[in-house]
Amino acid sequence: MISINGKTRTCGLVGNPVEHTLSPMIHNTLASLQDHNLVYIPFLVEKEKLIEAIKGAFGLNILGMNVTIPYKSDIIPLLCEIDELAENIGAVNTLVRMEDGFKGYNTDMLGLLRAMNTEGILLKGEDIIILGAGGAARAVAFLCASNGANRIFLLNRTLEKAEQVANEVNHCFHTSSIVPMKMSDHHLLPDKHYLAIQGTSVGLSPNISEAPIEDKSFYKKIHTGYDLIYNPVKTKFMSNVEQGGGRAFNGLKMLLYQGVIAYELWNQVSISESQAEYVYMQMMKEIEKKINE
């Protein structure tokens, strides 16, 4: 634990609500592992106070911020600069202090990419299925298209939304690699082996017995399943992937690495795999504690 003094730097989270966040644990653990004189604090901000809050944070010499629900898009006009991926997605979760204001990044998606890379999953040349077409799945579609995926099938319950996301991403990258499909047409997918990224809200606690697709023949086509959900830690989608013979991961490492990357950007350091693993163990403990509360 650091002792706060005149040289302590401050980082924080802006959102509403913020009380269930794991980010203070992630960043304060990283600060202690790095021996940095830095504290990370959650800030509950009301919508009409967002502009003041960001201006105030800059005025207070705050080093970096995370931004969470419901401000990931509202924050964009308040930035002095924005990273290209975040701009394409239209969502920012990390602010890095620059000379004239904050620069915005989307470390949620950079975190997903790093989490997958650490498991040996690469997007380049992959045939990918994305389940969902909401905010999270749309961001994943941008990530996959910008990292050289081969074909990307975007499956959604409501076809129109899948079409809209596919058009947007294809237009952005001058490609036709994103193919929209109705989720119930999954049996029409070409017979290949896919990386599947689950981006719907189906299976989230308390609806832990649900998966967006139940059909066993679908899961036979999946070599790796990545669920963005981490509560529960093993979703029905993940169990279905494993029963079909594939490897399955939850979204907890994405959460870990979105924090790790934000911390690296703020402090211009590299967090090692073993340090990230240590933070991950602390996150698991915290989650177990919350479950038992």
Ligand code: ATR
């Ligand atoms: P987020 O911002 O977390 O992505 P969202 O924008 O509300 O959340 O998107 C939720 C996603 O889960 C959508 O793709 C939604 O499908 P529809 O576009 O058809 O609504 C999907 N979803 C939610 N409940 C579902 C269900 N019971 N079966 C299949 N898909 C579902």
